[in-house]
Amino acid sequence: MAALLRCPILARHPWLARALVTAPPQPHPGDTSRGSHCPFMDLGGDPPFVQRAPPEVQEDVTPPETAPLDWLMELMETPKEAPPERALEDNLPDGAFPYTALLESRLAALRSTHAYRVFTAVRRRAEAPPLALGGAPQRPLQLWCSNDYLGMSRHPAVLRAARAALSAHGLGSGGTRNLSGTSPVHEALELSLAQLHQQPQALLFGSCFSANDTGLGTLLRVLPGCEVFSDAGNHASIIQGILRSGAPKRLFRHNDPEHLGELLARSPPGTPKIVAFESVHSMDGSIAPLSELCDVAHAHGALTFVDEVHAVGLYGARGAGIAERDRVLHKVDIVAGTLGKAVGAVGGYLAGPAPLVDAVRSLGAGFIFTTSLPPAVAAGALAALRVLAGAEGRALRRALQRHARYLRELLRDRRLPVRACASHIVPLPVGDALAAQRLTQVLLQHHGLYVQAVNYPTVPRGEELLRLVPTPHHSPAMMENLADRLSQCWEALGLPREAPPGSSCSSCRRPLHWALMSDWERRHFQGEAVPVGA
Ligand code: PLP
Numbered sequence: 001m002a003a004l005l006r007c008p009i010l011a012r013h014p015w016l017a018r019a020l021v022t023a024p025p026q027p028h029p030g031d032t033s034r035g036s037h038c039p040f041m042d043l044g045g046d047p048p049f050v051q052r053a054p055p056e057v058q059e060d061v062t063p064p065e066t067a068p069l070d071w072l073m074e075l076m077e078t079p080k081e082a083p084p085e086r087a088l089e090d091n092l093p094d095g096a097f098p099y100t101a102l103l104e105s106r107l108a109a110l111r112s113t114h115a116y117r118v119f120t121a122v123r124r125r126a127e128a129p130p131l132a133l134g135g136a137p138q139r140p141l142q143l144w145c146s147n148d149y150l151g152m153s154r155h156p157a158v159l160r161a162a163r164a165a166l167s168a169h170g171l172g173s174g175g176t177r178n179l180s181g182t183s184p185v186h187e188a189l190e191l192s193l194a195q196l197h198q199q200p201q202a203l204l205f206g207s208c209f210s211a212n213d214t215g216l217g218t219l220l221r222v223l224p225g226c227e228v229f230s231d232a233g234n235h236a237s238i239i240q241g242i243l244r245s246g247a248p249k250r251l252f253r254h255n256d257p258e259h260l261g262e263l264l265a266r267s268p269p270g271t272p273k274i275v276a277f278e279s280v281h282s283m284d285g286s287i288a289p290l291s292e293l294c295d296v297a298h299a300h301g302a303l304t305f306v307d308e309v310h311a312v313g314l315y316g317a318r319g320a321g322i323a324e325r326d327r328v329l330h331k332v333d334i335v336a337g338t339l340g341k342a343v344g345a346v347g348g349y350l351a352g353p354a355p356l357v358d359a360v361r362s363l364g365a366g367f368i369f370t371t372s373l374p375p376a377v378a379a380g381a382l383a384a385l386r387v388l389a390g391a392e393g394r395a396l397r398r399a400l401q402r403h404a405r406y407l408r409e410l411l412r413d414r415r416l417p418v419r420a421c422a423s424h425i426v427p428l429p430v431g432d433a434l435a436a437q438r439l440t441q442v443l444l445q446h447h448g449l450y451v452q453a454v455n456y457p458t459v460p461r462g463e464e465l466l467r468l469v470p471t472p473h474h475s476p477a478m479m480e481n482l483a484d485r486l487s488q489c490w491e492a493l494g495l496p497r498e499a500p501p502g503s504s505c506s507s508c509r510r511p512l513h514w515a516l517m518s519d520w521e522r523r524h525f526q527g528e529a530v531p532v533g534a
Pocket residue numbers: 207208209210212235237278282307309310337338339340347348
């Protein structure tokens with residue numbers, strides 16, 4: 001009986017196994033096989049009718065013999081041969097366009113300006129964030145540039161949900177939502193996102209790049225003569241959606257409601273208009289005056305398209321972003337978010353009123369003609385959103401903000417020109433592509449600190465920077481070490497420092513961290529006579 005339960009079918013139906021033991025099936029007359037096509041059955045065997053399945057049918061019931069990680073490593077090591085060398089011109093007649101020469105010259109130009117992209121191989125350690133293995137030769141690293149801001153990618157609840165969906169539904173979704181069927185996991189996630197943003201509907205995409213590009217592009221094409229008012233600092237995905245729509249575009253100064261108002265006032269009142277901006281800027285870390293920008297837009301009859309990519313999961317009581325933090329969720333007409341940063345998965349979405357979302361769902365090529373998210377990813381994201389909306393999410397958000405403020409103060413103490421901003425992003429402008437690259441190389445190779453330099457075209461030339469992200473998992477000691485090492489490397493490269501910080505403690509002479517102080521401490525250090533406990 002115990003042997004019978006090795007069969008995946010009978011294991012689920014013990015009553016059937018019992019019935020088979022008491023009355024084993026008999027071979028059909030004339031059947032020369034041994035009575036059954038079931039790989040587990042052997043009517044002549046002992047114990048009766050259970051046999052070891054042949055190897056070709058065992059892969060789904062036999063655990064891999066090596067530990068899962070070793071098995072993955074082995075898989076990654078194959079194939080071992082180098083890919084073949086092949087020139088584009090091999091297939092072309094003489095006199096065809098010199099494709100290779102042109103592309104090589106463009107790449108050479110990037111190399112000469114230090115804007116050529118070189119990836120750092122990093123193996124993140126899910127059990128010990130923010131640690132990883134990486135670099136060449138491989139060594140332990142601390143990660144300082146991950147957008148997995150809260151470590152959700154490895155949260156036990158997220159992994160549990162993703163594993164369950166993976167086992168139940170397999171790896172890929174199997175196609176587009178329209179042609180291959182929509183998964184209940186996608187629908188549950190869309191409902192959860194709509195509720196998070198207090199919007200009637202949400203729509204999933206493979207990424208938020210695609211959500212911005214397709215969403216904005218489709219709306220601008222569908223609304224006849226629509227004008228778009230775009231923040232000057234907008235992300236490439238928003239810019240691409242606008243450019244491909246061909247809609248007339250007006251740029252307003254970054255986070256400047258007054259300038260937006262001036263530009264909107266020049267547009268006829270009955271013309272459709274969309275105002276697009278990011279709530280937390282991905283590179284300068286600024287937080288937009290979201291409520292004011294929305295008010296100005298609405299006063300001129302424009303709809304608001306707000307990219308909350310760097311805010312979802314990170315601001316607001318349930319993690320809906322800056323609109324929730326500022327209690328103006330109702331002012332956002334359409335919100336774009338990602339599942340790839342604080343949610344710890346991959347994918348993007350739009351949420352908004354039904355006609356807007358439905359128009360994109362029905363007309364947006366970037367939604368219609370592409371395979372939908374793997375159900376396991378959607379399930380993991382669903383679990384992450386639940387964690388982020390609760391007490392644990394609020395504790396993680398508080399820790400993230402505290403750490404960002406602490407790191408900013410440590411850099412300021414060392415007179416590094418860290419940008420003042422109110423978000424969790426800590427940008428350190430370097431202003432030179434080569435110097436930024438050298439800083440990151442030395443930090444990686446000599447100190448095991450992985451900090452990524454951000455260069456053109458992510459930021460304009462001359463505005464290269466290090467974008468530091470201290471997560472709740474970075475300890476104060478790690479932050480102090482980073483600040484010290486960065487300061488050393490800064491010195492070695494002869495980069496300019498800021499003026500000394502304004503004030504220091506009159507007793508211990510250490511610089512005062514105004515941003516970290518309580519109201520009482522601030523008043524005390526400014527010389528006010530404040531009673532202890534006031
Ligand atoms: N919007 C902003 C402001 C971003 O910074 C990014 C990516 O970094 C995106 C959109 C695209 O999001 P995703 O990574 O989901 O494609």
